[in-house]
Amino acid sequence: MRAASPGLRAAVILVALVLVAPTLVVIPMSFTAGTTFSFPPDDWSLRWYREFVTDPAWRTAIFNSLRIAVAVAALSVVLGTAAAIGLVRATFRGTTVLRALLLSPMTVPNIVTAIAVYVLFLRWQLNGTYLGFVLAHTAVALPFVVISVSSSLQGFDRRLETAASSLGASPWTVFRRITLPLVLPGVLSGAVFAFVTSFDEVVIALFLQSPTLTTLPVQMYKSVTLEIDPTIAAASSVVVVVVSLLILLPQLRAARRLVKENPA
Amino acid sequence: MPPRPARRHVPRVLLFLPALALLAVAFGLPLLQIVLRSFTDPDVGLTNYTAMLDDGITTTVILRTLRVAVTVVVLALLLAYPYAYVMSIASPAGRAVLTTLVLLPFWTSLMARNFAWLLLMQDGGPIQRFFSLFGLDVVLLGTTVGVTVAMTQVLLPFMVLPLYSSMQQIDRRLLQAAQSLGAKPRTAFRKIYLPLxxxxxxxxxxxxxxxxxxxxxTPALLGSSQQSLVAQLLAIRTTALLDFAGAGALGTVLLVITGLVLAVIGRFARPASSLAAATGGVK
Known part of the structure; x- marks a missing residue:
């Protein structure tokens, strides 16, 4: 590594703090004994964690978010993988247009998608329904699956498939035994992306939600805007810690391996 | 052309159809109907658009939103560039650390991060107390400045990742070549690295x-309705005023601006793909 100058080093440390530090205030906040957002708290307790796991509104919200995100991950993986394979294999013209169409939900401002879906789903009576949430979230999650699967398809040696089928494998067997294992990393990271996109999605959810169907981010939003409910601090802390662990563990393992391989 | 296998393929259209059908139902049709509605409700024409120009609020809000967006872009670029640069020259271990620090906020709940800013900016909160040490009375909550600060932080990973993904591909030997030909490091950076x-x-x-x-x-939680941004205006028109046609017109304007930006930029770069490359490459 070429040493970065002291100024550059300082800038990087500053930006790293800007990236990570602000969010961490939710953790001390979550241990408050008080019923306001007054920070730092005067007294400490675990009451908001208890509230988070026992209060029916929060429990239902968590459960709803999970069951919606699981369905979104499954649906977008199936549709997205098929489309990505189609895109890479397509021999006809117009694949650029198709690709742009498939990725378009990424480039339309979320709020516009949200109001558009809200207005049409109102007419179709899909607002506040499980199906409505799954459909709308799958549309925004799909591009991530298409991208991650198509990038894992690049550099895919198609002669492997030809070889398998020339040895008598049926198309389905070829897909199951050759194609799928090779694109699996892309499919899995697409699934994770889709799950997180739905689990964390709040703008569309705010419009589609109803008193009977609320997701975790919507419940968090309400706990700030409609009421002052410090349970959101516990909810945020849980999410921050879980996400950090999920990202840190593989990174740490990779880092340790690198350090071992190149000592000094 | 690679040799075509003898077996019958699944007709290729069938591979796209399910995805396209879903996008049509949950994305395409909704957008189409809201755009159409903005031109036809209550009657065919540009009524909704002229109303928007005349109401004295919408144009102010659009201009304010553009101003905030440009400020956020500039601030994020200033913060992200040196960070991404160091990411691209760091040792593998250092790079892993810097990458993790970008991915943490990238993956962390948007609500949690905005809530954190609410805590920091609230009346009597840490930021106010910090500045009061210097005798300054800083009010960020409910102001455009506060919204801009929080948005910059929330969107920072979206600037770092594409930057890093393109810097990673720069051949650093070009810099050495420039310097061996007598260019100062600063000149080499400005003439070679920056353009690349x-x-x-x-x-x-x-x-x-x-x-x-x-x-x-972010504006809904940290801003105020007096200084709202386009998204807040859209939300209010839709859910509170039930003015779907008016909201459709405003949404269409936003779509057109986005489309224009993408069309102009599309000649130089593909933001979505490069973000995908960046996140896919470092996960």
């Missing part, structure tokens, strides 16, 4: 600009 990193700059700026234009949660 331009695609990443364009991609990151576009992405952050577009995301800023339609950003809802």
């Amino acid at each position: 990193s331009a695609p990443g700059v364009v991609a990151g700026c576009t992405l952050v600009f577009i995301l800023s234009l339609g950003f809802y949660i």
Whole structure:
């Protein structure tokens, strides 16, 4: 590594703090004994964690978010993988247009998608329904699956498939035994992306939600805007810690391996 | 052309159809109907658009949103460029650390991060207390400045990742070549590195600009209705006023601005793909 100058080093440390530090205030906040957002708290307790796991509104919200995100991950993986394979294999013209169409939900401002879906789903009576949430979230999650699967398809040696089928494998067997294992990393990271996109999605959810169907981010939003409910601090802390662990563990393992391989 | 296998393929159209059908139902048709509605409700024509120009609020809000978006882009670029640069020259271990620090906020709940800013900016909160040590009375909550600060932080990963993904591809031997030919390191950086990193700059700026234009949660939580941004106006027109045609017109304007930006930028970079490359490459 070429040493970065002291100024550059300082800038990087500053930006790293800007990236990570602000969010961490939710953790001390979550241990408050008080019923306001007054920070730092005067007294400490675990009451908001208890509230988070026992209060029916929060429990239902968590459960709803999970069951919606699981369905979104499954649906977008199936549709997205098929489309990505189609895109890479397509021999006809117009694949650029198709690709742009498939990725378009990424480039339309979320709020516009949200109001558009809200207005049409109102007419179709899909607002506040499980199906409505799954459909709308799958549309925004799909591009991530298409991208991650198509990038894992690049550099895919198609002669492997030809070889398998020339040895008598049926198309389905070829897909199951050759194609799928090779694109699996892309499919899995697409699934994770889709799950997180739905689990964390709040703008569309705010419009589609109803008193009977609320997701975790919507419940968090309400706990700030409609009421002052410090349970959101516990909810945020849980999410921050879980996400950090999920990202840190593989990174740490990779880092340790690198350090071992190149000592000094 | 690679040799075609003898077996019958699944007709290729069938591979796209399910995805396209879902997008049509949950994305395409909704957008289409709201755009159409803005031109036809209550009667065919540009009524909704002229009303928007005349109401004295919408244009102010659009201009304010553009101003905020540009400020966010500039601030994010200034913060992200040195960070991404060091990411691209760091040792593998150092790079892993810096990458993790970008991915943490990238993956962390948007609501949690905005809530954190609410805590920091609230009346009597840490930020106010910090500045009062210097005798300054700083009010960020409910102001455009506060919204801009929080949006910059929330969107920062979307600037760092495309920048890093394009800087990673720069051949650093070009810098050595320039220096061996007598260029000062600074000159080499300015004449060689900066232009070569331009695609990443364009991609990151576009992405952050577009995301800023339609950003809802941060202004809704930290801003005020007196100084609202386009997204808040859209939300109010839709759910509170039930003015679907008016909201459709405003939404269409936002779509057109986004489309124009992408069309111009599309010649130089593909923001979505480069973000995908960045996140896919470092996961």
